[in-house]
Amino acid sequence: MKSSLRTRLRAGDPEAFRELFQDMAQAVHALALRATGDRTTAExxxxxxxxxxxxxxxxxxAGDDSVRPWVYGVATNVLRNRARAARRHQRALARMPRPEDVPDFAGEVDGRIDDTARLTAARKALDRLRRGEREVFLLCVWxxxxxxxxxxxxxxxxxxxRSRLSRARARLRRLADEELEGAQQKTEPGPSHRQIPGDRDHAVGSTQESAR
Structure with missing residues (x-):
């Protein structure tokens, strides 16, 4: 009788580990990419x-149960540790002098915001969920x-x-709408400096009068 993948993995079988990696690496990458929004970090x-x-x-x-939930649990812990490290990094950056302001070029990307903005808004909204709600949403939905x-x-x-997922779905809709609305407001053009009709004629006339 062939041993289960779980049994072989517990025994340190490299072939079992290779099979597991081939089966789940892409799924773990998708989970990490959705959680972080960055391909390099996901890798x-x-x-x-x-x-x-x-x-x-x-x-x-020991047993014949699927190993997948356990691997997802390990990946979730890795993401937790990464998030804690990122928060420590952000706190360290906050203690440093602020860099000079960078000009805002948001107006140059008008018209390209739609799908990209929705994806960005969803990820930012996901980051605003409580950790338990976010983890359940990533595992059950994505x-x-x-x-x-x-x-x-x-x-x-x-x-x-079940309860965390229900709360996550309700909060995520609201938070995503807030993030998307904020992104759209940032890309809306400011008040234009249009010339009032008649101003040019008046200015020309005044110049001509002064020249006489």
Whole structure:
């Protein structure tokens, strides 16, 4: 009888690890990309996740259950640690002198905001969710895990997953609308300095009178 992937992975079988990586690397990358909005960071998360998977393989319980929820749990922990490191970095930057202001060129990208702005607004709104709500949304909605699998990944009851997801969906709609509205306001052109009809004629006339 062929041993399960879980059993082989627990035993340190490199072929089992290779199979798991081929099966889940793309899914972990998609999760990380949606959580961070940055491809390079997402690639780093994939690398760190599977390093942790190999390091922690003996913690897997024996059995024939799917390993996927456990891997998603490891990836979620990696994302948590990355977020904490990013916050420490931001606090350090906040203590440094402010750089000179950079001119705002938002007006030059008018007309290209629609899809990009919606995606950016969704990610920013996701960042504003509580951590538990954000993690459940990423796993259940964007990674398509069942409630039970997400509960296993996060080590929380299924009821907690359901309630967090319900709150996340409600808050995300409102927050995304707020972010999108703010982005649109930033790209709206300021008041134009149009010439009032008759001004030019008046100015020309005044110049001619003065020249006489």
């Amino acid at each position: 780093d998360v994939v690398s760190l996740t599977f390093l942790e998977v190999w390091r922690l393989r003996e913690r897997l319980d 990674s398509d895990l069942s409630y039970a699998a997400a509960a296993q990944a996060l080590d929380v009851p299924v009821g907690t997953v």
